Amino acid sequence: MAALSFELLARDAGSRARAGRVTTAHGAFETPAFMPVGTHATVKTLSPRDLREAGARILLANAFHLSLRPGEDLIRRMGGLHRFMSWDGPILTDSGGFQVFSLAQLTRIGDEGVRFQSPLDGSPCFFSPERVVEIEEALGPDIAMPLDQPVAYPCDRDKARAALERSQLWAERSRRAHRREDQALFGIVQGSVYADLRREAAERLRALDFPGYAIGGLCLGEGRALFLDTLAAAMDGGLPADRPRYLMGAGMPVDVVRSIALGVDMFDCVLPTRNGRNGWAFTTAGPVKLRNAKYREDAAPLDAACDCYACANFSRAYIHHLFRAEEILGLRLASLHNIRYYQRLVAGARDAIREGTYGEYERGVCEAWEGAAGDGKGQET
Amino acid sequence: MAALSFELLARDAGSRARAGRVTTAHGAFETPAFMPVGTHATVKTLSPRDLREAGARILLANAFHLSLRPGEDLIRRMGGLHRFMSWDGPILTDSGGFQVFSLAQLTRIGDEGVRFQSPLDGSPCFFSPERVVEIEEALGPDIAMPLDQPVAYPCDRDKARAALERSQLWAERSRRAHRREDQALFGIVQGSVYADLRREAAERLRALDFPGYAIGGLCLGEGRALFLDTLAAAMDGGLPADRPRYLMGAGMPVDVVRSIALGVDMFDCVLPTRNGRNGWAFTTAGPVKLRNAKYREDAAPLDAACDCYACANFSRAYIHHLFRAEEILGLRLASLHNIRYYQRLVAGARDAIREGTYGEYERGVCEAWEGAAGDGKGQET
Numbered sequence: 060m061a062a063l064s065f066e067l068l069a070r071d072a073g074s075r076a077r078a079g080r081v082t083t084a085h086g087a088f089e090t091p092a093f094m095p096v097g098t099h100a101t102v103k104t105l106s107p108r109d110l111r112e113a114g115a116r117i118l119l120a121n122a123f124h125l126s127l128r129p130g131e132d133l134i135r136r137m138g139g140l141h142r143f144m145s146w147d148g149p150i151l152t153d154s155g156g157f158q159v160f161s162l163a164q165l166t167r168i169g170d171e172g173v174r175f176q177s178p179l180d181g182s183p184c185f186f187s188p189e190r191v192v193e194i195e196e197a198l199g200p201d202i203a204m205p206l207d208q209p210v211a212y213p214c215d216r217d218k219a220r221a222a223l224e225r226s227q228l229w230a231e232r233s234r235r236a237h238r239r240e241d242q243a244l245f246g247i248v249q250g251s252v253y254a255d256l257r258r259e260a261a262e263r264l265r266a267l268d269f270p271g272y273a274i275g276g277l278c279l280g281e282g283r284a285l286f287l288d289t290l291a292a293a294m295d296g297g298l299p300a301d302r303p304r305y306l307m308g309a310g311m312p313v314d315v316v317r318s319i320a321l322g323v324d325m326f327d328c329v330l331p332t333r334n335g336r337n338g339w340a341f342t343t344a345g346p347v348k349l350r351n352a353k354y355r356e357d358a359a360p361l362d363a364a365c366d367c368y369a370c371a372n373f374s375r376a377y378i379h380h381l382f383r384a385e386e387i388l389g390l391r392l393a394s395l396h397n398i399r400y401y402q403r404l405v406a407g408a409r410d411a412i413r414e415g416t417y418g419e420y421e422r423g424v425c426e427a428w429e430g431a432a433g434d435g436k437g438q439e440t
Numbered sequence: 441m442a443a444l445s446f447e448l449l450a451r452d453a454g455s456r457a458r459a460g461r462v463t464t465a466h467g468a469f470e471t472p473a474f475m476p477v478g479t480h481a482t483v484k485t486l487s488p489r490d491l492r493e494a495g496a497r498i499l500l501a502n503a504f505h506l507s508l509r510p511g512e513d514l515i516r517r518m519g520g521l522h523r524f525m526s527w528d529g530p531i532l533t534d535s536g537g538f539q540v541f542s543l544a545q546l547t548r549i550g551d552e553g554v555r556f557q558s559p560l561d562g563s564p565c566f567f568s569p570e571r572v573v574e575i576e577e578a579l580g581p582d583i584a585m586p587l588d589q590p591v592a593y594p595c596d597r598d599k600a601r602a603a604l605e606r607s608q609l610w611a612e613r614s615r616r617a618h619r620r621e622d623q624a625l626f627g628i629v630q631g632s633v634y635a636d637l638r639r640e641a642a643e644r645l646r647a648l649d650f651p652g653y654a655i656g657g658l659c660l661g662e663g664r665a666l667f668l669d670t671l672a673a674a675m676d677g678g679l680p681a682d683r684p685r686y687l688m689g690a691g692m693p694v695d696v697v698r699s700i701a702l703g704v705d706m707f708d709c710v711l712p713t714r715n716g717r718n719g720w721a722f723t724t725a726g727p728v729k730l731r732n733a734k735y736r737e738d739a740a741p742l743d744a745a746c747d748c749y750a751c752a753n754f755s756r757a758y759i760h761h762l763f764r765a766e767e768i769l770g771l772r773l774a775s776l777h778n779i780r781y782y783q784r785l786v787a788g789a790r791d792a793i794r795e796g797t798y799g800e801y802e803r804g805v806c807e808a809w810e811g812a813a814g815d816g817k818g819q820e821t
Contacts, residue, residue, distance in 0.1 A: 099765040100758075106769060108749070129761045133737055137757055145753040356514055368489070372526040376518055377481075380510045384480040387768060388487060 063202065063243035063270045065090075065303045065324075071417040075294070075322035078412040081117075081271075081303050083149040083201035084241040085141060088116035090303060090324035091408050093315070093401045094151060096332065098124050100134075100144040103332045104391045105398065107146045113367060113395060114402030116148055119327045122194045122203075123155020123186075127179050131197035139199035151202040151327070153307070154191045157209050157275075170228060172206070188229040189236040196239045204273060204307075205233035207247045212279040219251035223260050234267055245271040245305065252285050254292035261296025272298045273305040274323075278314065286310075287317055294322050312341065312404055312428045316421045319408050326405070331397030336390045338382045341400040345427050347375065349393060354379040361392075367399035368392075444583065444624035444651045446471075446684045446705075452798040456675070456703035459793040462498075462652075462684050464530040464582035465622040466522060469497035471684060471705035472789050474696070474782045475532060477713065479505050481515075481525040484713045485772045486779065488527045494748060494776060495783030497529055500708045503575045503584075504536020504567075508560050512578035520580035532583040532708070534688070535572045538590050538656075549589070551609060569610040570617040577620045585654060585688075586614035588628045593660040600632035604641050615648055626652040626686065633666050635673035642677025653679045654686040655704075659695065667691075668698055675703050693722065693785055693809045697802045700789050707786070712778030717771045719763045722781040726808050728756065730774060735760040742773075748780035749773075 062084060069078040079090045095102045095110055098121045102110055110118065120140060125131060137143045140150055159165075163175035163184070172187030188206045195203035207226040210219055226249045237244045246269035250256030257274075264272060274293045277286050290306065298304055305325035306318050315326055331341060338349040342362035347354070349361075360370035361378065369378070369392035381389030404424065411420035443465060450459040460471045476483045476491055479502045483491055491499065501521060506512060518524045521531055540546075544556035544565070553568030569587045576584035588607040591600055607630045618625045627650035631637030638655075645653060655674045658667050671687065679685055686706035687699050696707055712722060719730040723743035728735070730742075741751040742759065750759070750773035762770030785805065792801035 099761070099767055101762060101765075101767045101769045104768045104772075106749070106772070107753070128765060129736065129757070133757070136737065137739060137755060143755070143758055143761075145758070355510065356517065358518060368487070372488070374518060374524070376510070376514070377524055377526070380480070380524075381482060384482075384509060386480055386482045387485045387771065388482045390768065391485075391487070391772075 061243075061270065062239075062241055063303075065271070065301060067301065069413045071320070071412045072415060073418045074320040074421075076319045076408070076412050076417045077322060077324070078409045079303070079324060081149075081324075083243065085147060085149045085201050086116075088149055089409055091319050091405045092117060092325050093405045094119040094325065094327040095398050095401075096327055096329045097144065099128070100125060100140060102394075102398070103336065104387070104394045105332070107144065109368075109395055110146075110398065111148070113399040114406065115398060117151060117201075118146055118148070119151050119153060120144075120198070120200065121155050121158065122152045122191060122198060123158045125152075125198060126155075126194045127177055127184075131194045135197040135199070141199065149202070150200040152195050152198055152200040152204065154195070154204045154206045156186075156191075156206045157308075159186055160209060168208070170225060188232040192233050192236040192244070196237070196242065199239075200242065202243045202245060202271065203237070204245055204247060205230055207249055207275060209249065209276045210251050212252065212281045214251045216251075216253055216256075219249075219253055219256055223250050223256055227260065227263055230264060230267060234269070243270040245269055245273050247273045247275045247307070248293045248296070248298070249276050250289075250293070251276060252281050252289045254289060257289055257293040258296035261293050261298050265297055265299060269302070271303040271305060273307050275307045277306065278309040283314065283317075286314070287321070290318060290323070291321050311431065313425050315401075315404060316408060316424045319405075320417070320421055328401075331401050332394045335394035335397040338389070338393060340393055341397050343400075343427060346431050349375065349379050349389075350382050361396050362400070365396060365399060365403070367396050369396040442624075442651065443620075443622055444684075446652070446682060448682065450794045452701070452793045453796060454799045455701040455802075457700045457789070457793050457798045458703060458705070459790045460684070460705060462530075462705075464624065466528060466530045466582050467497075469530055470790055472696075472700045472786045473498060473706050474786045475500040475706065475708040476779050476782075477708055477710045478525065480509070481506060481521060483779070484717065485768070485775045486713070488525065490749075490776055491527075491779065492529070494780040495787065496779060498532060499527055499529070500532050500534060501525070501579070501581065502536050502539065503533045503572060503579060504539045506533075506579060507536075507575045508558055508565075512575045516578040516580070522580065530583070531581040532686075533576050533579055533581040533585065534708075535576070535585045535587045537567075537572075537587045538689075540567055541590060551606060553587070569613040573614050573617040573625070577618070577623065580620075581623065583624045583626060583652065584618070585626055585628060586611055588630055588656060590630065590657045591632050593633065593662045595632045597632075597634055597637075600630075600634055600637055603632075604630050604637055608641065608644055611645060611648060615650070624651040626650055626654050628654045628656045628688070629674045629677070629679070630657050631670075631674070632657060633662050633670045635670060638670055638674040639677035642674050642679050646678055646680060650683070652684040652686060654688050656688045658687065659690045664695065664698075667695070668702070671699060671704070672702050692812065694806050696782075696785060697789060697805045700786075701798070701802055709782070712782050713775045716775035716778040719770070719774060721774055722778045724781075724808060727812050730756065730760050730770075731763050742777050743781070746777060746780060746784070748777050750777040
């Protein structure tokens with residue numbers, strides 16, 4: 060049996076939006092899907108039970124961070140990542156390539172891999188495509204991302220081309236190194252904001268026949284218009300319709316619904332939890348900035364349309380008080396609500412695609428969030 | 441109907457330990473009872489659901505802190521403390537006398553009350569017995585503690601006598617000012633470590649016919665032997681057998697079981713949550729200091745005898761990792777487990793009292809905790 064299968068359940072008539080189901084060694088999840096980010100094998104402030112009750116069915120963790128602490132061998136000896144963090148559903152690990160390039164002191168990068176100093180203690184580390192596959196096979200997620208070389212935005216064409224070539228080489232080596240039959244290794248489309256490079260990357264990766272494809276290196280400050288154009292180019296580049304497509308690190312609600320319209324199936328983003336910890340609630344009527352004095356005596360829940368534990372039990376006034384008093388329960392309730400918001404966002408998209416009303420659904424989300432701050436940067440560092 | 445009733449269900453033959461049931465306007469709880477401390481209308485890191493599932497049936501909050509932020513009038517307008525914090529069971533508020541004397545810049549204390557500067561913004565504040573009753577009637581807990589004048593340890597006899605006289609005067613004024621019929625106002629026995637002063641205070645308060653009595657000003661560094669002697673003197677002073685007795689701010693597990701043997705019915709303490717946030721787990725086999733490297737790869741739960749969510753789902757190794765990575769879920773799981781430990785501690789006492797095995801139970805707890813660090817200081821500041 061394949062490590063991963065993808066079933067297409069419905070297509071939208073007016074866009075490339077689609078609804079489906081991905082089945083992994085630890086169960087299935089419906090797409091479009093949103094994956095809460097659990098960098099250190101925990102989604103910040105939340106328990107696995109919270110996440111399941113909020114509707115999450117697949118979580119993301121980070122191979123780079125976990126290999127540094129507590130170490131992939133320890134997690135393997137403790138029964139693997141699922142058992143370690145007590146999440147029995149699907150897990151995807153990011154390779155952490157993005158974090159290597161953004162956090163670590165780089166000492167050398169070459170075709171063989173990346174030498175860098177550990178951001179924890181400065182000790183020398185080496186990541187190659189083969190080493191990352193080894194880490195992810197030890198951790199045991201259902202879906203693993205290979206090492207690639209992301210580029211910052213802006214990035215000139217020559218540099219983008221060189222990073223693409225190296226990422227392509229690494230994708231091939233990762234594919235060869237990967238052994239674990241209960242784990243699916245995805246390919247990652249890079250190419251900065253150059254539509255032709257994105258198309259080329261997609262085509263070349265397709266030839267390697269990955270069970271799923273990710274689009275990386277977007278939502279890095281390029282702005283929504285360029286983001287959507289580049290994403291469309293990557294998707295048009297011939298990513299096969301029968302494989303799930305995962306847009307890495309996006310985004311604001313508008314980015315999510317627009318990307319779904321371009322055919323994206325999977326998302327991850329730190330915004331619901333990071334913004335939650337900053338007192339920023341996502342609601343069906345737009346953002347609620349909880350520290351604002353206007354919520355001091357507001358008896359309404361965060362979002363009257365929401366069914367989460369926070370909205371069922373507490374007022375904005377109470378959560379405002381918790382943030383003012385610097386109480387951790389405030390971080391928890393805002394994070395929990397935001398995760399639920401994103402789960403309802405993609406569940407609403409799934410329903411609308413099945414019912415043939417996706418265009419209307421997309422417009423509704425865009426109207427509620429028009430002009431809301433946030434550039435969609437959603438990668439954990 | 442009285443605001444509070446107390447039913448005695450069983451007495452231990454070998455000690456003064458007793459099991460009972462206190463009924464309030466928001467339901468009943470069994471005694472001996474342990475009240476988690478929710479100073480700012482939240483038990484740090486935990487939700488009301490967590491607390492109920494951990495076995496807590498009554499919570500403590502702090503009138504001083506809540507009157508400063510968000511203000512008792514706001515809480516009253518939001519439907520009272522129960523609704524504000526979404527806890528529909530019994531609540532007890534401490535007056536915050538202890539916090540006024542330990543946190544605030546005092547400007548003057550006299551028989552009329554205490555003038556002090558707000559620790560939040562330096563603004564002038566005035567607490568009198570009548571003002572504290574007013575705050576607590578606005579907040580609406582089921583049990584309210586009057587303003588008293590605690591003294592630090594050590595304290596000379598004259599100062600202890602003077603504070604006792606003032607506390608007695610304030611108890612009388614509080615009793616006269618108190619109107620709310622669904623709220624029980626307790627008396628507080630002071631007298632530092634002087635047995636005769638404790639006995640006298642208990643007798644004089646008894647004459648005021650409070651529905652319950654607290655013993656304050658202990659567990660402040662006097663050491664366990666002196667603590668227990670003084671507590672025994674306060675209890676012997678003729679506190680009526682048909683009223684609940686509440687030992688404020690205690691303590692370590694040994695203090696709790698020893699105090700139960702002297703006839704205490706109710707406890708509150710910040711140790712389970714404060715120590716939990718410091719990575720210190722209470723277990724049936726003594727303390728587990730989770731940051732210790734020896735737990736790095738320990739697949740066992742915090743306490744194999746425990747049935748809490750943390751113990752049912754996570755290893756010491758995982759929680760150790762969370763503390764190392766400074767992840768909030770670690771604080772939550774340790775706090776949750778510790779609250780469950782204390783709930784099981786008093787539930788075990790209740791069972792043992794009913795079954796006539798309390799002496800054995802007390803010895804078991806003392807053996808597990810012999811020599812464990814901690815002087816039992818458990819007052820929130």
